[in-house]
Amino acid sequence: MKLGFIGTGNMAGAIMGGIIKNKIFRPEEIIGADISPAGRERAKETYGICVTDNNREAAEKSEVLILSVKPQYYADAIAEIRDCISDDQLIITIAPGKTLAWLEEQFGKAVKIVRTMPNTPALVGEGMTAACVNQYVAEEEKEYALKILSSFGKVEIVAEHLIDAVVAVSGSSPAYVFMFIEAMADAAVAEGMPRPQAYQFAAQAVYGSAKMVLETGKHPGELKDMVCSPAGTTIEAVRVLEEKGFRSAVIEAMKACADVSRNM
Structure with a gap:
């Protein structure tokens, strides 16, 4: 063998x-x-x-x-x-x-x-x-x-000292992404979309967005700004995410994840 x-x-x-x-x-x-x-x-x-x-x-x-x-x-x-x-x-x-x-x-x-x-x-x-x-x-x-x-x-x-950060940013992060997809699908269902279709739209949006980051080489913030038209729908959604602490929640979750990894 x-x-x-x-x-x-x-x-x-x-x-x-x-x-x-x-x-x-x-x-x-x-x-x-x-x-x-x-x-x-x-x-x-x-x-x-x-x-x-x-x-x-x-x-x-x-x-x-x-x-x-x-x-x-x-x-x-x-x-x-x-x-x-x-x-x-x-x-x-x-x-x-x-x-x-x-x-x-x-x-x-x-x-x-x-x-x-x-x-x-x-x-x-x-x-x-x-x-x-x-x-x-x-x-x-x-x-x-x-x-x-x-x-x-x-x-x-x-x-090696970065492995705990790796655990947080890629090792455990599929779980966060799955939660995000599930939440987006739930919202689409609330708007009347059939659940299987909602998962398809949400998952493909995440997949395509990730591919844009990897293939264009552009900063994620720049790509976000490309979607946010003045007084449009997207910037309003972004405003609410910021208001609800979206970025901070992700950062704090990853810090907690890295801390557990570090102390295993």
């Missing part, structure tokens, strides 16, 4: 799907370990990978190992596999709050670690992932990790 997963949940599945679709690895080159029989069977049926209930088996058979369990299970998972991790294996982590220093301490030896923070849009190939590496990862190994991570969206190297 070339690639292993400990944990085969939604994020692991998104990564597997991107990797297989982009032919980074073949399904038979991937092994996933999960204590849940249902989780193992789902991964096997969906992606055609090899599965096991033994974390050590996944670790021993992998050149690159992705730890995709919840943060609270990281210490136990690492304790189970650390004595079978070799010097040339690459470990990729996706847990908020688990720093490179903490991870190295858990392994208790020199281990090549790539710490990452992906997000759930990876499920549709539009993820945004931040990555940082420890001192044992060579340049070519870092590039190899980035190739894997870019198979399900975009990836950027960031300084």
Whole structure:
């Protein structure tokens, strides 16, 4: 096996799907370990990978190992596999709050670690992932990790002290965006639009607006001003959002999110 997963949940599945679709690895080159029989069977049926209930088996058979369990299970998972991790294996982590220093301490030896923070849009190939590496990862190994991570969206190297900001701005933010879409759809329904159509209009508006930011390179404020005609409908909506503390609510929510990440 070339690639292993400990944990085969939604994020692991998104990564597997991107990797297989982009032919980074073949399904038979991937092994996933999960204590849940249902989780193992789902991964096997969906992606055609090899599965096991033994974390050590996944670790021993992998050149690159992705730890995709919840943060609270990281210490136990690492304790189970650390004595079978070799010097040339690459470990990729996706847990908020688990720093490179903490991870190295858990392994208790020199281990090549790539710490990452992906997000759930990876499920549709539009993820945004931040990555940082420890001192044992060579340049070519870092590039190899980035190739894997870019198979399900975009990836950027960031300084480790920015990971908590990444959690707030991309890791957790799909939830805020989904709430925004839901709220806009609710308002459209209140105006008489059928709900399925309301979701379609709201989601496409968010998608298209995000694409404009990414592709035009214009400042979001400039793009907002382009929509706001004098004495028009949009500027009135913007006025109400400002009156209700829209920007402040988003900023405070993200600060709270980063604080929780920082203290996990």
